Amino acid sequence: MSASPSDRPLLIVNADDYGLTDGVSAAILDAAEGGIVTSTSVIALGPGFASSVRRLADVASVGVGVHFAAVGEDPPLLSAAEIPSLVDRSGRLWASWRQFLPRAAMGRIDPDDLAREFSAQLEAVRGAGVDVDHIDTHQNLHLWPMVRDVVMGIGDAAGVQRIRVTRSGQRGPVGVVVRRLARDLEAICDAKGWRRPTASTGLDEAGTLDTDGMVAALGRLRAGAGFAAGASAELATHPGVLTNGDRAHYQWGYRWEEEYAALCSPMVRDAVDRLGFRLGTFADLGSA
Secondary structure, three states: OOOOHHHOOEEEEEEEEEOOOHHHHHHHHHHHHHOOOOEEEEOOOOOOHHHHHHHHOOOOOOEEEEEEOOEOOOOOOOOOOOOHHHEOOOOOEEOOHHHHHHHHHOOOOOHHHHHHHHHHHHHHHHOOOOOOOEEEEHHHHHHOHHHHHHHHHHHHHHOOOEEOOOOOOOOOHHHHHHHHHHHHHHHHHHHHOOEOOOEEOOOOOOOOOOHHHHHHHHHHHHHHHOOOOOOEEEEEEOOOOOOHHHHHHOOOOOOHHHHHHHHOOHHHHHHHHHOOOEEEOHHHHOOO
């Protein structure tokens, strides 16, 4: 007897960085309409945010989260005077986790500054009339305990208690630390009643998934999700179509167009079906 749809493991196909550029936002919506994208995380700092965020309110089939950003190439929503520990002398966020985390470890990042900026980002998304069903962070900073506590505090206050747990299969110190922090986050989620997928991508494969790579990632997710009731997985992706100016600004080495094509590929859709997933959103994980 075949399993009923509700017994199949849930697959959330999340496209990060909605609002980063107009081309990224358009590709995400197109991959939701013609591909397998079911969810997106909005970056309220992006230059394409204001011009594209209201389109999400009209797409009921796509779950929406907030991609909290405390690092990156774009300026924060709040002024330097309001969040002094989050910015450099020019008033911009620290470039990446490599600058942020050492400061956090030394106590030089004020969690109140972080809470103010993240709250402003959440309100920017909600203020556009968009319902928010999950939260995560740019460069996965929410794995770090102080950032995690701020993010979950905001989620509790806002009634948004679903979160990405970033996992890694890398060897070496980065992979070891990520796995330890992921286990900590899983334990806290379970203790607090937060919902989170039981398997996920988001770090090792970030920005590198062509069609073959995405099929392989789906196979790893199916193995990681397990077969118990309530099994679930998140495929974190980064589709987009970027101009030369965008590429010069965001020098991340991501292959946005390849991920966009893969998400719309019949081969990837066939892999989803063959592996027995049912597509859905973070809201389908249930309520806390």
